[in-house]
Amino acid sequence: MRAIGSSLSRVGAVEKVTGRARYPGDLNKPGQLYMKILFAGRPHARIVDIDLTAAKQVPGVVAILTAEDVPVNEYGLIIYDQPVLCGDVVRCVADQVACVIAETEEAAIEARDKIRVVYEDLPILTDPIAAMHPDAFVIHPERGESNLLCHYKIRNGDVEAAFAEADVIVEGVYHTPFQEHAYLQPEAGLAWLDGDQVVVNVAGQWMHEDRQQIAHALGWPEERVRVEYSAIGGAFGGREDMSVQIVLALAAIETGRPVKIVWTREESIIGHHKRHPMTIRTRWAATYSGRLLGVEAEVIADAGAYAYTSTKVLGNAHLCVTGPYEWPAAKVDSYAVYTNNIPTGAFRGFGAPQGHFAAEMQMNKLAARLGLDPVVLRLKNCLREGSQLTTRAHMPPGVSLPHVIEAAAEGAGWKRPDGSFQKPTLPPSDAPHIKRGIGFACAMKNVGFSFGFVDECWAQVELHGGGEIEEVVVRCAGADVGQGAHTVFCQMAAEAVGVPVERVRLVAAHTDETPGSSGSSSASRMTFYAGNAIRGAAMRALKLWHDEIRPAVGTYRYRPRATTPFHPETGEADPNVSYGFVAEVAEVEVDTELGFVHITRVMCADDVGKAINPRLIEGQIEGGVVQAAGYTVLEHFQVRNGEVLTRHLSTYLIPTVYDIPDRVESIILEYPDPQGPWGARGMAEMPFIPLAPAVASAVYDATGIWFDELPLTPDKVVATLHASQSTDQHE
């Protein structure tokens, strides 16, 4: 059996299902203390006074940290715009103001509640469009004279001429909502001192970046910080930024004792960022024959109070808002805006779902307008080998999108025996109030980091044995956040070395064991990057092995060709190294009286290049579809005046096993990426991206109404259907 291409059982699966796996919240050390964080709980205020007197008198309190205890009081993955602990101003409810460290969690809670903070409330901005107004007050005056975090442009071709020449123009305004990651494991961690090092054991996505952020805030060299990852209970982008890492390190240093923290679900929902809500206005110009002529788009993203990864998420939305299509002319303006809302950042898809929601709705509206089949229209205009992006860069080789679109259509019965395409007809429901519909959408997304970021992955392979290779030790820090990265690392190492996978041992527990960074478990990049690094290291080790060196140790730092950021005026850029491609067909039943949209079937065709572990890929497809189904029809993160109203899983509803689509069918395609290890591409975000527009288009097919705002909650569906009926009566 080959090591790759086999559905081997996941590393750690038995430990997880038997409860033996240790997550950060399961860790304990003798003499440990407990920490609780005081969140601001108000969207914008000046801190007039922090009185710790009563809190310090609570028995068992060991230390209370405030802003003045943070040596370098700033952090942020892209911009250091966030204080670790706020000392003068709080800018959102999630701001951390103080940390109480006590002998017991109860004492820490009691003392936290006795901290008296005197605030002077300040005006708030929670609407990004209002925050862009020239007269709006500035949330980060130290960062410039407006609330604009960033503005990207694309100016390519003659858009005015395109619209002048157009036979049809399709316009739309689209709204996408916040989304909460809702991973099973709320944030937790344990920190302690080990010699001259502080050790922080948490669940994150990129341990070397965690180390850098902690060291920066401590003002320590990185070598004195060790970051360890235990089992990680889901991430989806929500663990990309700091949560408990820095304050844990501070607390362990302050007290000299191990310090533990476990967030409640409410703290987790408040304490980490969300998916960006975006408002997208767009116009498309096309000919009667369905040729795209030109596009205009404006994207406004609510960044919340701090940058997190907003500049990069916006970049992705900027690129995706015109869809995976060739455009002779494009004019796009995208803005990320500071507000006093909870910060927004990375979440599976990373700007691509928002951009594609607008683009794919536009595509389906255009098809309806022209009376053309949406699959045919896509095949006519989609990116293919050698296509140019709106940023004028050529697509990297291996553009499989036309095959992916065809495969999804064929799987859904959309392709007829004569090779033509026609939307399948669903049998009508027996119940008159149930309407059935079917919708199509496709998407592309970058694999790996973008826009000039130097992305890389380090790995080391040691070959042990005498005459034959008895053990392969692989060092690669890439986080297994539940997607199965460690399993495919082992499979790829075994394949590269040519031994059974049982002989591979992975070392990935902490930063000292894996001196090189593997980069983040995000951007669907881990298989692609770690695979290339592990293969490179294995080749070097094998060469030494053949030279009779024992153990034979090869290290390799995979670094693909450089990308470039958007040109500030034209948007010209070579944004990405590699892309994944996906297409989905969704079937729905709409209860037109109750307003419920039930997804009965999803067909997902995802080009993975090479399926290293097909079962794990199916898991990613089904998980991505379910998460996107929640985003589309159920999850409703509600914020009013900067306050989060949905602070529990009883109010923020995610799908249970009873609420997911009836059927999810995976079509795993293997069109190799020439740069990928064994041809593999990133795939884990792709299934999320086209689902919302596929479902909304199926709802249109069922009801004749376009829903341009997510989520499609039943009250909204009923109100819109009723409004359209009364309009019909007037006409």
Next chain:
Amino acid sequence: MKPPPFEYVAAHSVEEALDVLVTHGWDAKVLAGGQSLIPTLNFRLAAPAILVDLNPVSELAFIEANGMLRIGAMTRQRTLERDETIARLAPLITAAMPHVAHPQIRTRGTIGGSLAHCDPAAELPAVCLALDATLVARSQRGERAIPARDFFFGLFSTALEPDELLTEIRIPPMPPNTRYAFREVARRHGDFALAGVALTLQLDEAGRIRAPRVALFGVHDAALLSESAMRLLDGAAPSEALVREAAEAVAHDIEPSSDIHASAAYRTHLAKVLTARALRDALGDALGHATE
């Protein structure tokens, strides 16, 4: 979170439980299946001084049919769902039970616990109203039988006095030609209902509706009978027009609240749609084919 401190008494008989209740009154809380009480304690929304655990009281877990259907208050909801006597004598209960939360919860949850807790979105109070059930309460002062329509006062509030224990639910036999239906809508399977309806009615020899009982839940501060709809239905010949009129009429009787999951207006809309659907379910062939 953890509950605030409380004293705990495991009662082994109704008398033992009543002893605690008479001593502690409002400071005591009865622990039945615990599926609402324990989360309430853990969220620190209640802080009773003492919990009286009825789980060891085996005499309260029974289903008996002897003319009248009698169900002990500690009968598990999972038992109600699967019991053949109930399916035969009170099939409305059988129809409603799969909508009550999830199997894990029904395995612990009890009929008496749900009725005494009186959550406005709970199914069982409405089912008892539709079945014209009588709820039996015991205290050291004696026993009293309370018709369901006099039992559910409002939000988490019932006719039970602090020294009283709900011991038994009595359901009268269904006359021949009784029809029933149950409908509810929740945002997710197993969540509390946004709105729901449980109803029974009879058809007389002339095919007219008699003794309709239309109970709604999730749309008022407690489950309630829609007298407006019942007045319209009683004595009327089934028709689609009647179904629609009765469904519209429920709006006169309910005062739904708005919350994070649904607005009052949407809940009212749901109550009407579900009432119409439940009436169509119940009337079935009696609606005929000429109506539309």
